[in-house]
Amino acid sequence: MIKAILIFNNHGKPRLCKFYQHYSEDTQQQIIRETFHLVSKRDENVCNFLEGGLLIGGSDNKLIYRHYATLYFVFCVDSSESELGILDLIQVFVETLDKCFENVCELDLIFHVDKVHNILAEMVMGGMVLETNMNEIVTQIDAQTKLEKSEWFEPILLYGDWYSRRPITFFIHLKCALICSACFSTYLCTGWLSRSAGPGCVCRKEYESS
Incomplete structure (x- = not known):
């Protein structure tokens, strides 16, 4: 079982x-510091796995890592996992990141952390390996990206000016709850002019029917 990915x-x-196991926030920070200390002091020409630190389980667990440029990828696993299998999994993870971000770098992990977590979730769930086929992982991530775009933005036709009834097309944010300036009720934002009550609000229907 995979206990942690750092x-x-x-x-x-x-x-x-x-x-993938519960640790308090303080313990997690200590594990990160301990793991970095164990991994960073190793020479480049030694093997890529070693005994885990005391906080992560000691000799019953292993740290398996790869060092790419400025980043260490470390998998903390128990004795049931294959060292070479996890090394291959790290390689697949990095190659998938490289394909999704087109020459991935440290900044991509900082500014696109949600997408990185999604990629990891396609590969590992609950400490168990789900998928190792890079093409399948990339396909799923691309599908998620398209779905997110279709959910958050879509073109609709609204009356931009309720007096002249001139139609205007907006790209709207579908998950923004706002308060109507006319009746102060909460409604779902669908794009409107600030001088009028928002579309979707009850007071607009009453206004149009009067």
């Missing part, structure tokens, strides 16, 4: 932390 840079700054 990504940090050469200075020990965490860029992604995913724990």
Whole structure:
């Protein structure tokens, strides 16, 4: 079982932390510092796995890592996992990131952390490996991205001016709850001119029917 997946840079700054067992926040920070200390002091020509730190389980667990440029990718696993299998999984993870972000770098993990977590969730769930096929993972991520775009923005036809009834097309945010300036009730934002009551609000229907 995979207990934790940690990504940090050469200075020990965490860029992604995913724990599959419960640890308090303080313990998580200590595990990150301990893991960085164990991994960063190793020479480049030694093997890529070693015994886990005391906080993550000691000799019953292993740290398996790869070092890419400025980032360490570390998987904390128990004795049931294959070292070589996890090394391959790290490679698949990095290659998938590289394909999704087109030459991935540390900044991508900082500014697109949600997408990185989504990619990881396609590969590992509850500490168990779900998928190792990079093409399948990328396909699922692309589908998620298209779905998010279709959910959050869509073109609709609204009356931009309720007096002249001139139609205007808006790209609207579908998940923004606002308060109607006319009746002060809460409604779902669908794009409107600020001088009039918002579309979707009850007072607009009453206004139009009068």
